[in-house]
Amino acid sequence: MKAKRAVVYGESVGGYAELCAGASALAEEVIAMVVGSADQASAVAELGVAVRLLEISEDVWLDDCWPALIEEITALQPELVLLRAGKRVRALAGRLSVATGVPVASDVASLAEAEAGFEFGLVRYGGATEQASVAPSVIAIVGPGLFAPAAPVGGGSVTTIDAAVASGPIRLLSRAPLAEESVDLGVAEVVVGVGRGIGSVENVARAAELARKLGGELACSRPIAEGLGWLPKNRYLGVSGAVISPKVYLALGISGQVQHLVGVNGSKAIVAINKDKNAPIFGHCDLGLVADLEAMLPELLDKLA
Amino acid sequence: MKIVACFKVVRDERDLVVAPDRTVTLDACGLRVGDYDLNAIEAGAQLAADGGELVALTVGGEEVRDSKLRKGVLSRGVSGLTAVVDPSLTTADAGATAEVLAAAVGRLDGVDLVVCGEGSADRYAQQVGAQVAARLGLPYLNEISKIEVSADGLVVERTLDGVVETLAVPLPAVLSVTSGLNSPRIPTMKDILGAGKKPATDWSLADLGVALPVPAAAAGPERAPESRQRAGAVYEAAQQQEFFDALRRLIGKDAK
Numbered sequence: 001m002k003a004k005r006a007v008v009y010g011e012s013v014g015g016y017a018e019l020c021a022g023a024s025a026l027a028e029e030v031i032a033m034v035v036g037s038a039d040q041a042s043a044v045a046e047l048g049v050a051v052r053l054l055e056i057s058e059d060v061w062l063d064d065c066w067p068a069l070i071e072e073i074t075a076l077q078p079e080l081v082l083l084r085a086g087k088r089v090r091a092l093a094g095r096l097s098v099a100t101g102v103p104v105a106s107d108v109a110s111l112a113e114a115e116a117g118f119e120f121g122l123v124r125y126g127g128a129t130e131q132a133s134v135a136p137s138v139i140a141i142v143g144p145g146l147f148a149p150a151a152p153v154g155g156g157s158v159t160t161i162d163a164a165v166a167s168g169p170i171r172l173l174s175r176a177p178l179a180e181e182s183v184d185l186g187v188a189e190v191v192v193g194v195g196r197g198i199g200s201v202e203n204v205a206r207a208a209e210l211a212r213k214l215g216g217e218l219a220c221s222r223p224i225a226e227g228l229g230w231l232p233k234n235r236y237l238g239v240s241g242a243v244i245s246p247k248v249y250l251a252l253g254i255s256g257q258v259q260h261l262v263g264v265n266g267s268k269a270i271v272a273i274n275k276d277k278n279a280p281i282f283g284h285c286d287l288g289l290v291a292d293l294e295a296m297l298p299e300l301l302d303k304l305a
Numbered sequence: 306m307k308i309v310a311c312f313k314v315v316r317d318e319r320d321l322v323v324a325p326d327r328t329v330t331l332d333a334c335g336l337r338v339g340d341y342d343l344n345a346i347e348a349g350a351q352l353a354a355d356g357g358e359l360v361a362l363t364v365g366g367e368e369v370r371d372s373k374l375r376k377g378v379l380s381r382g383v384s385g386l387t388a389v390v391d392p393s394l395t396t397a398d399a400g401a402t403a404e405v406l407a408a409a410v411g412r413l414d415g416v417d418l419v420v421c422g423e424g425s426a427d428r429y430a431q432q433v434g435a436q437v438a439a440r441l442g443l444p445y446l447n448e449i450s451k452i453e454v455s456a457d458g459l460v461v462e463r464t465l466d467g468v469v470e471t472l473a474v475p476l477p478a479v480l481s482v483t484s485g486l487n488s489p490r491i492p493t494m495k496d497i498l499g500a501g502k503k504p505a506t507d508w509s510l511a512d513l514g515v516a517l518p519v520p521a522a523a524a525g526p527e528r529a530p531e532s533r534q535r536a537g538a539v540y541e542a543a544q545q546q547e548f549f550d551a552l553r554r555l556i557g558k559d560a561k
């Protein structure tokens with residue numbers, strides 16, 4: 001049976017089209033919460049949904065708005081809450097869950113109506129296993145791509161939430177934009193991915209040159225971005241990073257743990273170079289070479305470029 | 306400062322056995338502490354280094370009694386370990402885990418700071434820290450990438466999508482830290498020998514006065530996802546010519 005009411009929330013306007021499409025398929029009434037400006041609210045209302053706006057000026061710290069937002073959502077008693085995946089939103093989800101007693105389903109792989117509420121799929125161990133669960137009511141954190149975006153049809157409405165936003169015990173001292181060049185790994189036909197086996201920053205630069213010469217993009221495993229910091233975080237692939245499906249994915253010095261592979265499994269061909277012939281990646285590739293990259297990188301540049 | 310670092314004992318999925326019908330057996334898998342929980346323990350250990358106390362706290366089934374695993378945790382700069390053990394907790398979801406952890410933190414008494422990892426290695430729901438804080442009514446921040454002690458609490462850096470915030474957090478509080486915050490220590494021989502002398506305490510749910518958590522969602526069996534068979538043509542270095550020829554065909558470059 002279709003649920004009565006769904007509430008959707010995303011930190012930026014861009015995420016609402018997909019959330020609203022998913023919510024309208026699963027519930028009779030869709031209410032979109034917007035925290036921000038009247039302009040943002042009308043942009044979301046273009047999708048044909050009822051918007052409730054918590055209007056704040058730009059200097060307000062978003063997390064200070066959670067108590068008001070949670071109160072509003074709780075009063076609506078929605079069976080379904082869809083939150084657009086984002087780091088800040090995860091903190092909101094936890095708080096909302098404790099306030100309402102409704103469980104959070106993080107990064108759902110699927111979401112559908114069930115006889116008694118909703119059925120949602122979750123991955124475990126970064127993709128090694130998956131499990132379906134059923135709950136009468138759920139707060140689902142939804143990443144991009146689960147639902148096809150709704151087209152703007154107009155006809156929505158905006159009402160303003162009448163609530164005061166007060167500062168909590170935590171004080172925002174300053175904020176700075178995160179200086180990361182933007183990159184769209186999704187459009188590249190060839191992606192060269194480097195793992196810990198790449199060995200050095202100099203070799204990362206060589207791999208970048210290779211990617212450039214092949215007209216592709218450079219990506220990496222999580223430890224290269226997060227532990228070693230050799231590449232920015234928006235270049236790592238996997239369950240907690242970017243997901244790609246290029247024509248060719250060339251994995252250099254990547255062991256092939258499941259958490260990484262789920263980010264590249266959609267590739268048409270996976271090619272791996274690793275010095276360990278027992279590396280798991282060789283069980284998941286189309287083409288492989290057992291070789292030491294220290295010696296093989298110059299060869300690669302010479303033979304492919 | 307009295308600090309609690311939360312950690313989860315998980316199965317090592319690399320030993321996973323998958324049956325033809327894709328159902329999985331996890332019993333044969335080894336045990337380990339969640340990768341990112343080590344960052345929480347390390348953060349706590351660094352803050353406790355000058356005169357503080359750090360309790361490593363876990364909730365789970367019988368697996369959390371594993372002595373080797375306990376020794377590993379106790380050799381990471383902690384003062385002691387506390388575990389809440391109940392068979393039902395092996396499969397507890399984030400909500401139930403947070404409920405029990407919050408009760409345990411309350412029981413530990415006088416806790417100034419609770420540190421959680423970014424997400425568990427099995428569920429990775431990234432929910433437990435937020436829900437522990439909400440249950441205890443404490444200030445909470447996730448994605449903490451830097452921690453400094455200040456006169457009236459902590460000053461932290463929080464790295465979000467596209468923005469870095471600097472925030473003043475009064476204590477007591479709960480923080481979830483990123484895996485980039487620190488590099489977990491590699492215990493020395495001395496750390497490992499010292500671990501044997503550190504106290505480990507087990508509590509039952511009854512000790513905490515917590516009822517068996519009721520799962521908020523009915524979960525089906527765990528299965529391996531459908532995997533795609535790939536050609537798997539792996540060449541040794543001596544056959545690199547064949548490899549390069551095949552690779553050039555794949556990327557649409559003619560042989561040189």
Ligand SMILES: Cc1cc2nc3c(=O)[nH]c(=O)nc-3n(C[C@H](O)[C@H](O)[C@H](O)COP(=O)(O)OP(=O)(O)OC[C@H]3O[C@@H](n4cnc5c(N)ncnc54)[C@H](O)[C@@H]3O)c2cc1C
Nearest residue numbers: 195196197221222238239240253254255259260275276293
């Ligand atoms: C909850 C969770 C989420 C995670 N999410 C992600 C994610 O999104 N993305 C991700 O990538 N990881 C993720 N991980 C980490 C993942 O489990 C692996 O630890 C990681 O992918 C390993 O990275 P790697 O292959 O670069 O390093 P390693 O596993 O250390 O592998 C290095 C490889 O390089 C080879 N090598 C070494 N030297 C050479 C040489 N000279 N020439 C050739 N080969 C060489 C080695 O044989 C080895 O196979 C996650 C983990 C957890 C617990």
